[in-house]
Amino acid sequence: MPNAPDLMQQVENMAVAAALERDADRGRLLEILLEVRDAKGGVGISKQGLMQVAERLHLFPAEAYEVATAFPAVNYAAAAPYATERCGDLVCALMHGTDAGVGVCRNRCDGARTEPDPRGFAAYRAAGGYQVLDRLRAYPGERTSLLERIATHQAVGRAGVGFPVAEKWRQAMAVGRTPVIIVNGDEGELAVFKDRFILESDPHGVVEAALVAARITSADKIFFYVRDDYAPIHAIVRRAMKDVVEAGFTDGITLELRRSGGAFICGEETALIASLEGRPARPVERPPFPTTRGYLGRPTILHNVETYFRLRAAWSTISTPEVPVSSLLDAGVVLFSVSGRVQAPGPKPVRDLARLSDLVEAAGGLVGGVELGGMVIGGSSGTIVSAADCQRPLADLKREGLRLGTGGAIVFGADDDRRVIASRMAAYLARESCGQCGPCRVGTGKARDVLAAPGTLDTALIEDLSTVMTEASLCALGRNAGRFLSRLSPLLASQDA
Numbered sequence: 502m503p504n505a506p507d508l509m510q511q512v513e514n515m516a517v518a519a520a521l522e523r524d525a526d527r528g529r530l531l532e533i534l535l536e537v538r539d540a541k542g543g544v545g546i547s548k549q550g551l552m553q554v555a556e557r558l559h560l561f562p563a564e565a566y567e568v569a570t571a572f573p574a575v576n577y578a579a580a581a582p583y584a585t586e587r588c589g590d591l592v593c594a595l596m597h598g599t600d601a602g603v604g605v606c607r608n609r610c611d612g613a614r615t616e617p618d619p620r621g622f623a624a625y626r627a628a629g630g631y632q633v634l635d636r637l638r639a640y641p642g643e644r645t646s647l648l649e650r651i652a653t654h655q656a657v658g659r660a661g662v663g664f665p666v667a668e669k670w671r672q673a674m675a676v677g678r679t680p681v682i683i684v685n686g687d688e689g690e691l692a693v694f695k696d697r698f699i700l701e702s703d704p705h706g707v708v709e710a711a712l713v714a715a716r717i718t719s720a721d722k723i724f725f726y727v728r729d730d731y732a733p734i735h736a737i738v739r740r741a742m743k744d745v746v747e748a749g750f751t752d753g754i755t756l757e758l759r760r761s762g763g764a765f766i767c768g769e770e771t772a773l774i775a776s777l778e779g780r781p782a783r784p785v786e787r788p789p790f791p792t793t794r795g796y797l798g799r800p801t802i803l804h805n806v807e808t809y810f811r812l813r814a815a816w817s818t819i820s821t822p823e824v825p826v827s828s829l830l831d832a833g834v835v836l837f838s839v840s841g842r843v844q845a846p847g848p849k850p851v852r853d854l855a856r857l858s859d860l861v862e863a864a865g866g867l868v869g870g871v872e873l874g875g876m877v878i879g880g881s882s883g884t885i886v887s888a889a890d891c892q893r894p895l896a897d898l899k900r901e902g903l904r905l906g907t908g909g910a911i912v913f914g915a916d917d918d919r920r921v922i923a924s925r926m927a928a929y930l931a932r933e934s935c936g937q938c939g940p941c942r943v944g945t946g947k948a949r950d951v952l953a954a955p956g957t958l959d960t961a962l963i964e965d966l967s968t969v970m971t972e973a974s975l976c977a978l979g980r981n982a983g984r985f986l987s988r989l990s991p992l993l994a995s996q997d998a
């Protein structure tokens with residue numbers, strides 16, 4: 502009878518063989534490593550297993566090692582299973598007040614624990630779904646007018662920057678090579694769970710839009726890139742992909758689910774593409790933008806889950822299948838992820854938000870005995886807003902530079918220490934920095950340490966760090982971390998006053 506380590510080795514050998522048998526493609530390296538981890542009950546691949554994979558994929562050992570160690574979710578050579586609970590990040594710490602945190606993670610900071618009950622293919626179809634795709638399959642010439650509708654509807658990306666959708670598609674179509682479509686469901690942002698909510702509710706709304714995007718732009722491949730620890734959603738997306746293939750809707754367009762590697766940076770578009778190509782998720786300088794030179798050098802159209810989901814609003818005169826979150830068809834509605842010290846945290850679609858404090862009402866009010874202290878707006882790359890500013894007109898705050906980003910809103914109380922909140926955010930950013938450029942790697946680490954140190958805050962150092970990080974970081978993680986620091990000093994000073 503084999504002892505436990507031998508047994509684990511046997512399991513690994515079989516898992517490596519099975520993963521390579523399925524598809525020995527270098528681009529699937531991350532996926533192969535995750536498959537082996539899953540087969541081993543969360544324990545990462547061993548050095549020996551990794552070398553086997555490297556040999557079969559014709560990689561240098563160092564290349565395979567670089568990828569295995571770049572993604573926390575691979576859990577390379579670890580003895581214990583990959584931990585997906587007790588993240589200890591800001592919301593955990595705020596709600597439970599411990600260093601370890603006791604929240605259930607997988608971006609369920611809203612406390613959502615129920616099994617998802619997504620609308621299935623038949624129900625989506627019966628409600629009028631896939632009519633836009635039907636139309637395009639019957640009349641391919643309508644692709645021009647459908648794209649025009651996206652432009653006149655002024656559909657914009659929902660990942661935070663708000664870039665016009667039609668413009669991205671046109672840029673990709675102008676390249677003269679077959680484009681690739683990517684649905685970005687990484688959602689690694691701190692306490693943001695809107696994409697989870699959409700995919701758990703109505704996955705076919707996203708799948709149809711991605712197929713329509715592929716037909717309009719003549720793309721031949723769609724990747725659904727989903728956060729690794731959104732395990733229930735992997736099954737939902739796989740099921741939805743199977744449904745459309747079996748219905749004969751794909752016409753040669755291939756659909757593939759890929760999981761991300763457990764780091765916030767995996768969602769940055771160039772890092773995401775690198776991980777799809779079997780490389781570490783590290784952003785690269787732009788231009789060229791992925792729209793012109795992306796996955797394997799091909800023009801690549803990459804949008805957030807919510808962006809695809811909301812495209813149906815542009816095509817509403819053709820088909821608007823009754824939508825579980827029907828308000829998302831209204832351009833004035835923002836889908837906020839509200840968490841923290843509120844009675845009913847969760848995804849909240851809100852039309853024409855007048856003041857940030859109205860989000861507290863949308864989330865059932867503050868928990869008993871808590872007075873509003875403020876909010877962290879815009880997720881990990883966001884801003885801490887004081888209670889007084891939460892009561893001011895949102896339009897004024899926006900004029901002063903506030904950005905809602907991906908709609909994260911972490912509510913805290915008057916008794917919660919803003920310095921602790923800031924230092925938790927800084928710790929998160931330091932952990933998530935991919936480390937390839939100095940201003941971000943060193944800056945986020947220093948900011949974490951300075952904010953966590955007892956005593957008077959070294960505001961001059963904070964200002965310096967902010968300037969360097971904002972001006973010299975390669976990607977938006979470092980730049981936004983710098984902007985976050987720039988707004989901090991007056992906020993912390995007003996608390997101490």
Ligand SMILES: Cc1cc2nc3c(=O)[nH]c(=O)nc-3n(C[C@H](O)[C@H](O)[C@H](O)COP(=O)(O)O)c2cc1C
Pocket residue numbers: 657658659660661662663664685686687688689690765766767768769770771803804805806808976977978
């Ligand atoms: C550190 C970092 C993480 C990101 N994570 C995500 C993500 O999880 N999901 C997402 O859609 N976009 C994410 N983005 C933005 C993407 O790079 C890209 O701009 C976006 O997916 C485009 O989508 P849109 O056109 O729908 O706005 C991230 C950007 C940065 C800098």
Ligand code: SF4
Pocket residue numbers: 766783784933934935936937938939941942974975976977978979980
């Ligand atoms: S800014 Fe930070 S996350 Fe972005 S590339 Fe540089 S080190 Fe990596």
